[in-house]
Amino acid sequence: MATSKQAEFRNWNDWTDPDFFAEGRQSERRFLPLFIRQLLPIRIQKTRLTLTGWMLIIVALGIGSAAYNTASNILFLTLSLLLSSLVLSGILSLINFRKLRWHLKVPTHLQAGEVGLAEIELKNNKRIFPTMSICFRVGTSELAKESSLYLPSALSAGASTRLDWTFTPQQRGSCQIFFRGVASKFPFGFLNKSFGEAQERRVLVWPARTVYHFSPQPAGRRYLTGVARRASGLGSDLLNIRSYVPGDPPRLIHWKATARVNKLMIRQLAQEGESGFNLHIDPEQSLWSAVQFERLCSVACSLADDLFHAGRLDSAGVLGEERLAVRSMRDLHGFFDRLAELSPVSHRDTTAEWHGSKNQITFRPLGEGGIAIYVDDLQVGQADD
């Protein structure tokens, strides 16, 4: 985490910033820090010659040499035109970058094997000039190579747009999504200027969905009918009206409440009838091979998801840690986040076993790569290789 001083430092303007002369942007007024900042700018504008640029340089050198050798003013005239086009290119390129704001937006969560979408919000705050030919170098920590994200057409003055790219994370865990600043060869392609510092976001990748079989015994006994449980589920009695959380089924939207408060509201129904399950995972290293452990996480994730949506998940957790009551999507996502970062542990503390809860779902290895699902020490399902 950057310190406050570093954060402050990063906000200072330096001479490579196209908005260096924009009023109100420079908050630092002391001379010495400003001076140092100009010497060692962070927002370094990297400029590389493209093929066109190299050609221009070589042609200009050739014409310049010929001009001095022959004292021909025709060649001096041509050289002057070439150099002035370079000057114009620099000015237009500077204008192109001016008052351009961008922001990386990443999904709140990802799931392994499923397509994720990241966006760059781009806004052109200029009043007159459009911005053109912008390119972002984007990538994720999983991909070996960065890819380029191009602005498809000119961004008019005052307009904003979103550039999105999709990627598919393959493994659960922490995924860095980044872009390395903006580049452009505008206007004539002589120079490839890249500007701005990189932005990076960390997103947790949940375990992939997997196929499993789960047939719990009806000894998940029915309660007496008509009695609603004070837990949310899929019954018919209204328990609560709460705000919409991404992932909630659309059919539960309470439209009248939504119209009244002007934001999406969800009917939370009471669970009735069937009892819920308490899911926990044992990450003991001696129990699982590497492949099985990954499969375990996937099965636990898939099962917890399905049980929650069926209104039958009371709690979930990892053995040796605090049990997490699952009452909302947020709690469920919290469990998935934990699964994303879960690693096998050895010699876990056995004193922290969960005791006293019924309908405990546990997992045990099955064969070489399979996972067996147990409810109260009775196998009720499995996930094969």
Place this chain on the structure above:
Amino acid sequence: MSMTYKSAKLTTEELHEVKHLMGGALTLLSFWSLLSLKVQSGWLIALAMLAILFSLLRPRSVSRIPLLTWRVAGPLLLIIIGVDLLLHLPDFIPSLVRMMVWILLYRNLAPRRQREDLQLILLCLFCLVLSGVMTVSLLFAFQILLFTPMAMALLFVISLLDRGEQTESHELTWAHFSWGRLTRRVWSVIDWRVLLLGTGLFGFVVLVSTLLFILTPRFDLDQAIPFMRMETQPMTGFNEEVKLGDVSSVQNDNSVAIRIDVPSQDALDVSPYWRMLVLDRYSDGRFKVSDSLDGFQFREPMTVRELHSERLPRDSRRGDLWTFYMEGGVSRYLPVPGDYSVLRFQKQQEIELLSEPRIYSLDRVGQRVFSYQIEDLKFNDRFPAGRREWQGLEGAKPSGELEAPEYPQTTLELDLSPEERRTLSEINTGLLKGRSLSAATYGEELSDLLWEKFDYSLSPDGQVRFTDAENAPDPVINWLREGSQGHCELFAGAFVLLARDAGFPARLVVGFAGGSWNSVEDYFVLRNRDAHAWVEILDPESREWRRVDPTPGSGTSALETGLAGSLRLDTGWGAWLDSLRIQWYRRIVNFEQKDQIEMALSLKEMAKAFSEKFSERMKAALLELKAWISQPFSAGSLMRGIVAVSVMVTLYLIWCGRYLLMGLIFRLLRRPKALDPVRRQASRYLKRLREIHGAEAQLPVIPELQALRFGPEVNPERAKPVFTRAKKAMRRKGVDRKGTDL
């Protein structure tokens, strides 16, 4: 123009089409520039231009050519180009031009990606620069100014299309192409702001390039390498061999041969003769430079930048500069009318000097304009004979054909049959009548005789039909016998032969006579029609070669008198257009370090003068202020002081509120309705009614006021009754929200 600028954008396919068509236009421009080079490949360039035009009009047809064709065409072209180069070595420039044409044609017609587009731009630039350097013509300035924005626009489109692999792999199909459709699409995208901005940017480029051109330091590299000079044939009439009629044939051409920057119009001679070449031998209708004159004895080759002469007395040297701009293809001989102090070239120049006949010659006839400068030029009508000339002519007599013709004996040579010599002798006998005349008198009387007997005409009579046939009569003699009109060469040729027969050494001189004055830019112009031939006859008494012009109407043959100048005045569009060229030569072609220094010095002088004037004015103002402050106060001075302070305060307030002011002006321009007094008044009444009766008051007058405020413009007369009712409503205080009276 489009009103939907924000939404109209060209698709990728359309951008590719625009890019391809712009490449074609650029190629046509470069072919146009190559046409200026006279390299006998005009037919190839014309064909190539036709091919490009076809590809622009019917690009779909060209795109259907199979790829294999281009793959095969490449190596085939290399072979053709290689063979052409080998066959024409060492003169490789025409082959180079043909190579450029082939490559450009190939590159334009074959499918192109980004790399090939850049190659195309480079090739076009090379063609333009090649043509510009070779010809140094004003047309190059126009072409490069056309090329610059077109190339920038093409690079811009290429940059827009650069979206990585997505556009690299795009294949241009021309499926929906038509010129009308594309033009409409481009028209819908272009906005007046884009055009204005583009024009502004182009102006900026021209301004910056002008500054760079002026400020780029020039170094005097005396060892400059001569760069790709193309030789061409000189115009007939200014060669080492001049056939009768050669000079006159040039006189049919009205194009400019030489432009001269003169110190002033008064510095010109009354009848200026621009002497270029002396021809001493005559035979069968041909005047030529003898081998001995052309040989090492008289010829001094040298490589110089400046040539100093001691012939001009020091007291008559004032530093007046005459700058000559001789168009390409005129001659290798430089017109030098008389004595001078310095002859100066732009850089080290290889010249050949024939010092005694005073002929200055370059090593070749260039295709481009050649400029040189003469300091303190004097127009001579007589030239002292050189030491070797006098030694060779002392005591010499007219002779027949010389076996070993040596200059200056060739100036007395008469290669004629005895019968022809008799003709000359008869004429001379009739003229001299036994008298012994001086060269001056002889020249006058002979000229008068010729004028009496013959008229001037560019279509002479008395000409011999087959001059090359054996025993053909000499054309000049034949003309003397049978002719009645002739051109300057016949008059001068006849004079030379008669003078030699009379014992006076004489030689033909070719060059220009007269000229015209361009009043637009104040310079002197010599056109090809001013080409002329006259005579120089040796006066043994003064040991000088004296100029005699025996052609009637061309000036004077009287050596001691001068008639009114035969200078014409150039005015009108033609003169204005020609003045552009001299400006091109002065300010661009001949711009050098000396000019930079002069410009810098004059800028410095201007800045100094300005600052001195400014500081004087400030001092004067300060003194006045001090005087005003120190004088006793009066009502008048107090008023003046108050006014001055008020003005300053007002200006300060305007400065502080300048953005407000600009915003107001902007609003005025955008929404003049905001200033409508009816609306303003309605707005005031609405606001007041709301304050008195509340925001939700439902008075009948409120909708009427709102209509006046927001609705269409209304005449103040029609608004009056509404305002009257509004005033009444304002007076009715205590009205509740529902509008009922309490």
